[in-house]
Amino acid sequence: MDKPQRGYWCECWTQDLTDETQPILRASFDAYSAPQADRWVAVALRTISPALDPDASQEAWEWLYEGRIATRKALLRAEPNAVALTQAGTRITWTIRPVIFLPLAHRQGTELPPCAAEFKPHTD
Template identity: 85%
Template sequence: MDKPQRGYWCECWSEDLTTEARPVLRASFDAYTAPQADRWVAVALRTISPALDPDASQDAWEWLYDGRIATRKALLRAEPCTVTLTQSRTRLTWTIRPVIFLPLAHRQGVGLPSCTDDFKPH
């Protein structure tokens, strides 16, 4: 069995600021390095920046030029990071958290618990 591996769990949430609705998970990503984690956010910000209003676009580019460096340093210290933009009445939040990825057990492996035989694919 493989060993646990350090990495980062990344999520993107959206929130409608005009309602009391809960935030909605829009995307998630498992990264195995700090550069891979902050690159995921950077690609998203570069992709949506042309559609953002001027203030939100400026916030995005400020993070891309300055905030990304601070984010990378924090990730290398195993600190969680958040990037948030507000566009009109929508708040977008990207989170990056250090995690330890546990290896998955193979169903054909030896010594699996007896409950694994209860699973029947549809």
């Protein structure tokens, strides 16, 4: 990747609703197409659905059969999207946002500046 590339930043968050703690980031994923982004959520939902209570499982399968189409359309319009369900007092939310991935500079074949040798890490 040598130039900026459009894609999607995907995250999975959980929040304990019983004590109103802050959401916790559980996973993230960089997708380079709308199908790849919604597939990440679909795989997660299919994987956990057998362990969900009936209501949460129903929410998951509704998204898999119907909501996924709306999600894909939103992503293709470069709009962010989220999928959420509640399981036993825990809210699980997957977010997908359009982004532009910037290339990172690499150091292969590049010499560091002379001052790099002067850096001495702390040895506390």
